[in-house]
Amino acid sequence: MVAVTPAGETRIWTTLDLEKDGKQHGFLRLPFSTDLSAYGTIPIPITCIRNGEGPTALLVAGNHGDEYEGQIALGKLARQIKPADVRGRIIILPALNYPAVAAGRRLSPLDEGNLNRLFPGKANGTPTEMIAHYVVTVLLPLSDLVIDLHSGGRSLSYYPCCLIRDGGIEAETAKLVELMKIFGAPVGSISDGSGGGASTTLSAAAQSCGVPALTAELGGGGDISRAGEAIATQGLRRVLRHIGILPGVETEPPPPVRMMRVEGKDAFIYAACRGIFEPCVGIGDSVHAGQCAGFIHPIEGAHRPTEAIYLAKSGFVACCRFPAITDPGDCLFKLLSEIERL
Incomplete structure (x- = not known):
């Protein structure tokens, strides 16, 4: 090389x-x-x-x-x-x-x-x-x-x-x-x-x-x-x-x-709005497509709805955002996929 x-x-x-x-x-x-x-x-x-x-x-x-x-x-x-x-x-x-x-x-x-x-x-x-x-x-x-x-x-x-x-x-x-x-x-x-x-x-x-x-x-x-x-x-x-x-x-x-x-960029889940991030899954968890992985609670007032985070794919939670306050574009989770044989 x-x-x-x-x-x-x-x-x-x-x-x-x-x-x-x-x-x-x-x-x-x-x-x-x-x-x-x-x-x-x-x-x-x-x-x-x-x-x-x-x-x-x-x-x-x-x-x-x-x-x-x-x-x-x-x-x-x-x-x-x-x-x-x-x-x-x-x-x-x-x-x-x-x-x-x-x-x-x-x-x-x-x-x-x-x-x-x-x-x-x-x-x-x-x-x-x-x-x-x-x-x-x-x-x-x-x-x-x-x-x-x-x-x-x-x-x-x-x-x-x-x-x-x-x-x-x-x-x-x-x-x-x-x-x-x-x-x-x-x-x-x-x-x-x-x-x-x-x-x-x-x-x-x-x-x-x-x-x-x-x-x-x-x-x-x-x-x-x-x-x-x-x-x-x-x-x-x-x-x-x-x-x-x-x-x-x-x-x-x-x-x-x-x-x-x-699995490339699809492995990462990002916040879509600003608020308080409440994860419902943690590192080391196995998760499935369609599962609710957490919520982002608005800080502007109760007139704003809470945003639920649903997973588009299954996988293993390798990392999770640590600070509670999050902004659009912050990485919330990274998922890994199992390799059956290598």
Whole structure:
């Protein structure tokens, strides 16, 4: 597969030597000039653990700043793993969109950029576009695998899932399915990439560069799911052991994975009006076409009717809107379809 990367040389730099053996903690330096800091930079934490030749895994969290389980799991991994444990290299970015992480927001306060909607980025773009560009032009060419850890953030509650994009080529998809089963989230979800962020996500950028990518959804609501963090912690170690980077690490066997599919844009149910959202189904529920999944209660007064939400298709509720107040176009639910055989 031919890599599709944006033109221009990155303006982000790091003092870390990614070819050096040992464990290094440091920062990517994102140039950001302000009234009070003419030559200022934004520090983005990075850890590199390398020990000789072998594959490279790029591990990312904080792609969205209000998603915390992955940030904790990668922080633990970076502190606990010793160079002697490693065969190859692990590059860890626990707070990739650091301005958003520091603000506890999905979007960067510097430019309102949604990092996972701006790949492949721009060398001389906004700060968020520059981060995406660095990942695509510097880090992905070094990588044999990418794992991008997410959750629902402040707007969604998510059933723990591991997601892949259909590789198109049967062998590529089979490899991703194998890795997804080893990661061991309760649900494995396969997407054609047409929904959500489509071609603008990190997983899409990795696919365009020929790098296998796993994405995980681990919780949501702006809270910490201990179960989601534990899934990430064990899943990371299992996958890194499987590809030979952590050959001696002790892991629990992966639990059974329920294989499901995202049926494109039809998987998402959106609000049609403003009001107070009352769900009648929750994440992990199996629902059927024609079922009432919730209500939107008007806030303008009792003269306005309550809006019932009926499902057009059957499926498994993977995520549900978290805040009660909703506006037209807000995602209320995402449904997955069962895969009988894979």
